[in-house]
Amino acid sequence: MSVLIIAEHDNHTLSPETSKVITASQSLESDCHVLVAGYQCRDVAEQAAGIEGVSKVLLADHPVYTHWLAENMSALIAEVSADYSHLLMAATTTGKNVLPRVAGLLDVGLLADVVSIESADTVIRPIYAGNALAKVKSLDSKKLITVRASAFDSSATSGESAPIVEIEKVIESPNSEYVSSEITQSSRPELPAARVVVSGGRGLGDKAHFAMIERLADKLGAAVGASRAAVDAGFVSNDLQVGQTGKIVAPELYIAVGISGAIQHLAGMKDAKVIVAINKDPDAPIFDIADYGLVGDLFEILPELIEKL
């Protein structure tokens, strides 16, 4: 039996998370196939075909798959799944939207947000906002897994190209329809893939002051993140939120500025290699997990830090 990875993409580029899922699947030591569904997305199929370890790419290219509606996409995946022992997808909002629906259609369980694949049926996944790790064994004949991308490395390109097989199946979605989307434009690196992340919290006070976080991030070539408090206060848009309910990141360097360090925020960043905390409250819980802490007024510290870098 083989492993099927459901690729995530914007119809042009394969997502970095998908590349990490391919890495995660290598420990299963099975044939690895990738499903690319979308519209005018042959480029994506070719990118997937060039990744080391991928032996076949399935391409479902049709306008009905343009916007990745959960209803028909899950039906397509369920249809294609017959020959596979494992279905894997990144635990992004897309993966979380679609793969549990596939599980419901197939009447099997799903292992969510997996950080380690121990064997063909056993994984490790964080629970309680990452405050505990559960080792879970799936008893299903078919294993459905969403993978926490930040726990795995990107896979390499092979220089060869796996065959691309077209799937003719067209499934309509009569009960749901895409209306619109608002994608936040940013020239900075994407949060989940960034080597350095600078995050701001309520301590920044207002949106104008949050610009200091952006300046520091630009100086370091970093992505900008935020705590829920900063998002709710309207400093930045919600797709920058780091935490249990937002993005989960594990960069080499995470700088938390004006963030107290609530459990829900720590859940999203405590696997960063080096954590720096800048906060005026010496008792803030963020200092418990910070490798380097600096107690003081961020309005004095930030300009100095930007200048000294």
Added chain:
Amino acid sequence: MKVLVAIKRVIDPYVKIRVKSDGSGVEQHNVKMAINPFCEIAIEEAVRMKEAGSASEVVVVSIGDKNCQEQLRTALALGADRAIHIEGATQAEPLNIARILYALVKSESPDLVIMGKQSIDSDNNQVAQMLSAMSGFPQGTFASKIDVDNGFIKVTREIDGGLETVKLRLPAVVSTDLRLNEPRYASLPNIMKAKQKPMEVISLDNLGVTLSQNQEILAVSSPPTRQEGTKVGSVSELVDKLKNEAKVIS
């Protein structure tokens, strides 16, 4: 329009959990419990729909032991009309919870099912999607805005790059994200009134659902602890440490 809200009793989000030393799970004894925060948002949204006249009845359901009636009473105090407690299946897998809710959807025939996007204990984020699949309903997950209009529901969803809006034909399932609304507190008079509201207890047998075990938790452990950090005295020292000790910047 009838709205069904599914809620879960979980350890209070502000409690620092303790992993049991035998690795069998997380200590639940004598720990403060609460309605899962995402479920509170689901209740609030349903009640607001009723207040706006778009919903005629709000039915709240929870699955678990007798203790979850406490959370159902709170939901009644917040404005739900009646409650259903499905007895048993405490800590059941998402697939089983979805099966139970599907049985209830068949008997209650709601026009809309609202629930939280994930419970903060098992962090699964699955039940709404699984229930939608079983019932054949369209799904609007991670909702930050919803509008009901003439047999359809428009759901603005929080996605990784920003926001996306989809239009779904009712009946549908919606899962709530944090920014959908700000849940209210139950007032004392409403808490008193909630005691009079109907609470039906249904056993799994009566629902005709058989549960399966699809997953087995082999062990629960604490995550590795980080090495203790140091506090630095100045920005210069911080920059120096990052460059020369941690070597994360150049």
